[in-house]
Amino acid sequence: MLLIRCPYCEKDLPEVEFRHAGEAHLVRPSNITEMSDAEFEGYFFIRQNPKGIVFERWRHVHGCGRFFNAARDSVSDKFLTTYKAGEPKPVLGDRE
Amino acid sequence: MTAPYRIAGKGHLGTAPVARFTFDGKSYAGLEGDTLASALLANGVHLVGRSFKYHRPRGFLSSGVEEPNALVGVERDAARTTPNVRATVQELYDGLQAVSQNRWPSLSFDVGAVNNLGSPFFSAGFYYKTFMWPKAAWKHLYEPFIRRAAGLGVAPEQPDPDHYAARYEHCDLLVVGGGVAGLTAALAAAESGARVVLVDEQPEFGGSLRFESQTRIDGQDGWDWAQSAVHRLAGMDNVRLLTRTTAFGYHAQNMVAMIERVTEHLPGPLPDLPRERLWQVRAKQVVLATGSIERHMVFPNNDRPGIMLASAGRTFLNHFGVAVGRNVGIYTSNDSAYYAAIDLKKAGVSVAAIIDVRDNPKSAIVDQARALGIEIKAGHVVSGSKGHLRVSAMIVKPRGGGAEQTIAVDAMLTSSGWTPSVHLFSQSRGKVAYDEATQRFLPGTYAQACVSVGACNGSDRLEDLLIEASQAGRGAAQAAGVDHDAAGAYPEASAAEVWTGGMLGVAPGVEDKKAFVDFQNDVTAKDIAQAVREGMRSIEHVKRFTTNGMATDQGKTSNMHGLAIAAEVLGKPIPEVGLTTFRQPYTPVTFGAIAGNARGALFDPTRRTAIHSWAEEHGAEFEDVGQWKRAWYFPTAGEDMQAAINRECVTVRQNAGIFDASTLGKIEVVGPDAATFMELLYTNPWQKLEPGRCRYGIMLREDGYVYDDGVVGRLAADRFHVTTTTGGAARVLHHMEDYLQTEFPHLKVYLTSISEQWAVIAVQGPKSRDIIAPLVEGIDISDAAMPHMSVREGKICGVPTRLFRMSFTGERGFEINVPADYGRSVWEAVWAEGKKHGACAYGTETMHVLRAEKGYIIVGQETDGTATPDDVGLAWAIGKAKKDFVGIRGLQRQDLVAPGRKQLVGLRTKNSTTVLEEGAQLVADPNQPIPMKMLGHVTSSYWSENCGRSIALAMVEGGRNRIGDILYVPMPDNTIEVEVTEPIFFDEKGERLNG
Structure with missing residues (x-):
C-alpha cells in the first residue's frame, strides 16, 4: 500500500484514504461554449497518459476532503511530490 | 514405542511427548516438534503422493517450504479439511489426520498411473495441442476429465468456521529470515536501540543451523548459539519475534505482508484464537536474510520416493533425529552433500557411495568423508534409479561412458548446488544480477530501503557473513534514525561449513528418459528442450508451454534448472534467456487470511434508516440498494409480492401511502x-x-x-x-x-x-394533507399557502421539520424531513393518522410502479450514462438563457444533437396482460434475418393495477416520431407486439397533484 502525502494535512497517509481524480493542470475554459469541437475534444477527452512522470489530481476523500496535485512516476509508482491545487507544476529537475 | 528410523540421541526434539496421527487411515506415532514429514519418515514411510500428470509415486524431496511432491490433505472436521498441505511444513500434533491426494483407488495402486505408460503422448504443450478440437468438447469432455485426473486436493464444501486476524506494525527494521544472518542482523540493530521485528517461517529460529553439524559460533554449537541469540532478543523490549510467519509480499515503500499461522500446529479447534494472522508491516529499513534453497540433481527417474535433497536428509537427521534410510546413496556436484554423508555415517547409517560428477573433488570435507571410509566415486554419474514405490538402487557409470553398475540403496540424497532466495528482493522491484562465476542470480540494484545479507546475497563464508549481517543491522538502525553508541562485538565463526559451486541443468548421462526438473508439474528436461525446439525463445514462453515452475511451489527447486536447459538448447548465456518474474506470495496464502474479517455480515457495511425497525416489525421484505436496506413491499397475511404491490399502488392513489425515503442523498x-x-x-x-x-x-x-x-x-x-x-x-x-x-x-x-441527518417520510395520495395536518405546527399547508413544489420549515410532532410539498407519484404529496433521531417516532405518528384515512405503508417497488405510471425517470434505469436531458424528455429543465453550466458545451456535440437518438417513450403491449422483460430489445420487423436491427430497449416494465394493464418505458431510436407505431420484442420463445406511446399512462394532465 502506498503512502501519499496530503499537502493540506502535511502527513504521509495510506492510499486507502485517497481517491485518484485524473490528470492535473487541466483548466475548464471560461469560454467553454465557444470552443470548437476539436478544442472541446482536446479539453475533455484527450489525456496524455505518459510513461514516466505524470501530474495527476488526488483527493484526500476520507480525510480533509481536499483536492491536490501530485507528480508521480507511472513506471515505479513513486510519488515525487504532492502540492496544493492551484499551485504551478513543480520543477522536478533535481529529483530522481 | 519407538519409530524404526528414529535415532536415539539425535536431533533437537529431546524427550518430546509422543503425538499420535494417522495417514490414509493408518495410525503412527511421532513426537511433538516433528513435521508430518519427519514423523512419517521416522516410521519408514516415503510414499506420500502421486504426481500431477503421470501419477508417478512420489515421496519427500525436501524438508521445507520448497516441497513440490508431498502435498497431503489435513482433515480436522468436515469444515476444516485443508488440501495441498506440504507435509514438510505441517507440524505434528496429537490426533492429526492426513490423507494422500490425486490417487484412486489407493496410493500404492493408482489407476491413473496408466498416464505414465502413455507419457510419450503427454509431452510439453500436450494440452494445448491435443484438446483444441472439437471446440465444444473442451468444456464438456476434456476439461472435466483432466480436472478429475490431474488434480490437487479437494477443498472443503462447508463454510470456513475459523476466524482470521489482521494487524499493522511499524518498526525501524524488519528482518526477514531468522537463520544465522538474520539473527546476527537483528541482534546488531536491537542492541543499537532500534525497534526490530524478526520473522521466520519455521517454528523455531535457526535456519540452516538446524542441520549444520559442523558450524560453531562464538565457541558454541551453531544451533545452541541460535537459541541463545533468540533468548537475548526475546529479553529486549524493542524486539518483536514472530515464528511460523512467512513474509510473502514485498510492496511499495517498504510495506511487507506476512502471514502468521497461529493454530495450524495445535490440536483444535481453538475458538478464541485466530487461525491465521495477516501482518502488514511498514518498516523504515528491511534486512532480507532469506537464505538459499538446494537444488536436486536432474537424472533419469530422479523422482522415486526416497530420493531427496541432501539438506533435507541432514535436517531430518540432525534436527528431527530421523534417518531417511538404512543404506543411503549420495549424488552430488558440489561439496554440501558430503556433509550429509558424514552426518549419516557418524549416526550409524550406512552410506552406499558418494557419486560425484566432478572428476577430482578436493576439499577438507571430501577428505573428511574419505577418512570415514565412505566410498567416493568421482567422475561418475547416476544414469538411473530402480524401485517402484521406493528407490531400491541407483545405476552408476563413469561420466565419460563405460559399464553401468547397480548400487543397492533404500534412499538417495542429491545436491546440485544452492539457489539464493531472491524472491522478496525481486518483489521489492530490485533488479537481480547474474554472477557468472557461481552461476546464480544475486541482488543487484536495490529499489527500496533494504539490504540482503547471508546466503540470499551469495555470502558463502560464515566469517564474512557475520560481519556483513552485523554491519547491515547497525547500518539499518542508523539509517532509521536510531542513535547508537558503538555497539558490541560481532559474533565470530569458530568453525564453518563451506561449500560453493554445483551445476545447473541436466546431469551428464541423461538419455531419452524421464529426468525431472519440476516434480509438481511433471516437467522433464526433455520437455524443456522440446519447448525450445518448437519455437519458444523467451523463458516466459518456455515456462508457460511446459508449465515449469508454475505449480504451487512456484519452481523453487526447478526454475534455475529449467532456465539452464533452455539456455543450453538455445545456445545462449543464461542471463540472455532471462529469469521469470518473482511474484507474491512467496508460498501459498489462504484466502481466509487475506479476507480476514471482511466476510459475511462484515464484508460490506449495511446501512439502515431510522425507520428500518418499524418496517421489519410490520413484515416488510427488503431489497439492497447499494449498502442500504430498503423496504421493498409490505405483504399482509396471504399476499404474494404482486398482490401486495397491487394493493399498495391502488391504496396510494385512492387514499394515501406512507413511504420511507430517508435513503435519498441530501x-x-x-x-x-x-x-x-x-x-x-x-x-x-x-x-x-x-x-x-x-x-x-x-x-x-x-x-x-x-x-x-x-x-x-x-x-x-x-x-x-x-x-x-x-x-x-x-x-x-x-x-x-x-x-x-x-x-x-x-x-x-x-x-x-446531510443524508444521514434527516429522515424522510413521504406521504403521498389524495388524503396526504389530511393525514399530516394534525401533526404540523406553524406551517400553513393549504394549497394557496403551500403549493406544489414548495418547502417550509416548522415543526411536526414537536420536532423541527423541513416539509416539502412534492410528488414522485403524481399525487398530492409531502416529504417530511425530520432529524433522524426522531424518524421513527414521527413515522409512527404519521402512520397512526394515516390509518384513520385508509393509508398504507408502501415500499420501493410500489414507488417504482407509481412513478412509471407517470413516466418519471430514474437516473440509472432510463439513463445509462449516455442519455441527454432531451433524450429522456427533460429538455425543459435546461435554462435556455444560461451562459454556462457543467455540460453546456457537451450538449452541443454533433452526436448529441443529431437526429435518431434514442428517446424515452412508453410501450403498450398488444396483449395487456403481457409484462415485458426489462432490457428486452425492440425491432421494427420481427421477420428480418439475424442479426436484427435493434431500435432500442425496455428500461422499465411493470404490471399497473391502476391502469389495469402492463406498462413499460423504453429508449427507442427517434422514439418521439414513432408514437403510434407498432414495434416488436423478440423473445426466445415468442415475439411480443407493442405500440409506442407517450411515456405516461396515468393522469396525463397532472390534475391529481392538487387532487
Whole structure:
C-alpha cells in the first residue's frame, strides 16, 4: 500500500484514504461554449497518459476532503511530490 | 514405542511427548516438534503422493517450504479439511489426520498411473495441442476429465468456521529470515536501540543451523548459539519475534505482508484464537536474510520416493533425529552433500557411495568423508534409479561412458548446488544480477530501503557473513534514525561449513528418459528442450508451454534448472534467456487470511434508516440498494409480492401511502454564492427561484450526459437543500466538491452531506394533507399557502421539520424531513393518522410502479450514462438563457444533437396482460434475418393495477416520431407486439397533484 502525502494535512497517509481524480493542470475554459469541437475534444477527452512522470489530481476523500496535485512516476509508482491545487507544476529537475 | 528410523540421541526434539496421527487411515506415532514429514519418515514411510500428470509415486524431496511432491490433505472436521498441505511444513500434533491426494483407488495402486505408460503422448504443450478440437468438447469432455485426473486436493464444501486476524506494525527494521544472518542482523540493530521485528517461517529460529553439524559460533554449537541469540532478543523490549510467519509480499515503500499461522500446529479447534494472522508491516529499513534453497540433481527417474535433497536428509537427521534410510546413496556436484554423508555415517547409517560428477573433488570435507571410509566415486554419474514405490538402487557409470553398475540403496540424497532466495528482493522491484562465476542470480540494484545479507546475497563464508549481517543491522538502525553508541562485538565463526559451486541443468548421462526438473508439474528436461525446439525463445514462453515452475511451489527447486536447459538448447548465456518474474506470495496464502474479517455480515457495511425497525416489525421484505436496506413491499397475511404491490399502488392513489425515503442523498449548499454555484452545477436556472420554492434539478457531466437528478428546495437566499438519487449521494458530493475546489474556488460556498441527518417520510395520495395536518405546527399547508413544489420549515410532532410539498407519484404529496433521531417516532405518528384515512405503508417497488405510471425517470434505469436531458424528455429543465453550466458545451456535440437518438417513450403491449422483460430489445420487423436491427430497449416494465394493464418505458431510436407505431420484442420463445406511446399512462394532465 502506498503512502501519499496530503499537502493540506502535511502527513504521509495510506492510499486507502485517497481517491485518484485524473490528470492535473487541466483548466475548464471560461469560454467553454465557444470552443470548437476539436478544442472541446482536446479539453475533455484527450489525456496524455505518459510513461514516466505524470501530474495527476488526488483527493484526500476520507480525510480533509481536499483536492491536490501530485507528480508521480507511472513506471515505479513513486510519488515525487504532492502540492496544493492551484499551485504551478513543480520543477522536478533535481529529483530522481 | 519407538519409530524404526528414529535415532536415539539425535536431533533437537529431546524427550518430546509422543503425538499420535494417522495417514490414509493408518495410525503412527511421532513426537511433538516433528513435521508430518519427519514423523512419517521416522516410521519408514516415503510414499506420500502421486504426481500431477503421470501419477508417478512420489515421496519427500525436501524438508521445507520448497516441497513440490508431498502435498497431503489435513482433515480436522468436515469444515476444516485443508488440501495441498506440504507435509514438510505441517507440524505434528496429537490426533492429526492426513490423507494422500490425486490417487484412486489407493496410493500404492493408482489407476491413473496408466498416464505414465502413455507419457510419450503427454509431452510439453500436450494440452494445448491435443484438446483444441472439437471446440465444444473442451468444456464438456476434456476439461472435466483432466480436472478429475490431474488434480490437487479437494477443498472443503462447508463454510470456513475459523476466524482470521489482521494487524499493522511499524518498526525501524524488519528482518526477514531468522537463520544465522538474520539473527546476527537483528541482534546488531536491537542492541543499537532500534525497534526490530524478526520473522521466520519455521517454528523455531535457526535456519540452516538446524542441520549444520559442523558450524560453531562464538565457541558454541551453531544451533545452541541460535537459541541463545533468540533468548537475548526475546529479553529486549524493542524486539518483536514472530515464528511460523512467512513474509510473502514485498510492496511499495517498504510495506511487507506476512502471514502468521497461529493454530495450524495445535490440536483444535481453538475458538478464541485466530487461525491465521495477516501482518502488514511498514518498516523504515528491511534486512532480507532469506537464505538459499538446494537444488536436486536432474537424472533419469530422479523422482522415486526416497530420493531427496541432501539438506533435507541432514535436517531430518540432525534436527528431527530421523534417518531417511538404512543404506543411503549420495549424488552430488558440489561439496554440501558430503556433509550429509558424514552426518549419516557418524549416526550409524550406512552410506552406499558418494557419486560425484566432478572428476577430482578436493576439499577438507571430501577428505573428511574419505577418512570415514565412505566410498567416493568421482567422475561418475547416476544414469538411473530402480524401485517402484521406493528407490531400491541407483545405476552408476563413469561420466565419460563405460559399464553401468547397480548400487543397492533404500534412499538417495542429491545436491546440485544452492539457489539464493531472491524472491522478496525481486518483489521489492530490485533488479537481480547474474554472477557468472557461481552461476546464480544475486541482488543487484536495490529499489527500496533494504539490504540482503547471508546466503540470499551469495555470502558463502560464515566469517564474512557475520560481519556483513552485523554491519547491515547497525547500518539499518542508523539509517532509521536510531542513535547508537558503538555497539558490541560481532559474533565470530569458530568453525564453518563451506561449500560453493554445483551445476545447473541436466546431469551428464541423461538419455531419452524421464529426468525431472519440476516434480509438481511433471516437467522433464526433455520437455524443456522440446519447448525450445518448437519455437519458444523467451523463458516466459518456455515456462508457460511446459508449465515449469508454475505449480504451487512456484519452481523453487526447478526454475534455475529449467532456465539452464533452455539456455543450453538455445545456445545462449543464461542471463540472455532471462529469469521469470518473482511474484507474491512467496508460498501459498489462504484466502481466509487475506479476507480476514471482511466476510459475511462484515464484508460490506449495511446501512439502515431510522425507520428500518418499524418496517421489519410490520413484515416488510427488503431489497439492497447499494449498502442500504430498503423496504421493498409490505405483504399482509396471504399476499404474494404482486398482490401486495397491487394493493399498495391502488391504496396510494385512492387514499394515501406512507413511504420511507430517508435513503435519498441530501446535500446542503450554503453561502453567498450558493445560487451561482447551483447555476453552474445544474442545468436549471436557480437565481430567480424564490426561497420556499422547489425545483426538479438535473446535473450533467461536462460531456452533456445526465449524471444525477433530484428535487432542490431553496430554504433561504443563501441556502439550498439538494436531494440526490440514493446511489448517487457520494459521487454527486464528490463532483460538486471537485468543481468548487478546483474550477470555481472563488465562489463562497460550502457543501455539507446531510443524508444521514434527516429522515424522510413521504406521504403521498389524495388524503396526504389530511393525514399530516394534525401533526404540523406553524406551517400553513393549504394549497394557496403551500403549493406544489414548495418547502417550509416548522415543526411536526414537536420536532423541527423541513416539509416539502412534492410528488414522485403524481399525487398530492409531502416529504417530511425530520432529524433522524426522531424518524421513527414521527413515522409512527404519521402512520397512526394515516390509518384513520385508509393509508398504507408502501415500499420501493410500489414507488417504482407509481412513478412509471407517470413516466418519471430514474437516473440509472432510463439513463445509462449516455442519455441527454432531451433524450429522456427533460429538455425543459435546461435554462435556455444560461451562459454556462457543467455540460453546456457537451450538449452541443454533433452526436448529441443529431437526429435518431434514442428517446424515452412508453410501450403498450398488444396483449395487456403481457409484462415485458426489462432490457428486452425492440425491432421494427420481427421477420428480418439475424442479426436484427435493434431500435432500442425496455428500461422499465411493470404490471399497473391502476391502469389495469402492463406498462413499460423504453429508449427507442427517434422514439418521439414513432408514437403510434407498432414495434416488436423478440423473445426466445415468442415475439411480443407493442405500440409506442407517450411515456405516461396515468393522469396525463397532472390534475391529481392538487387532487
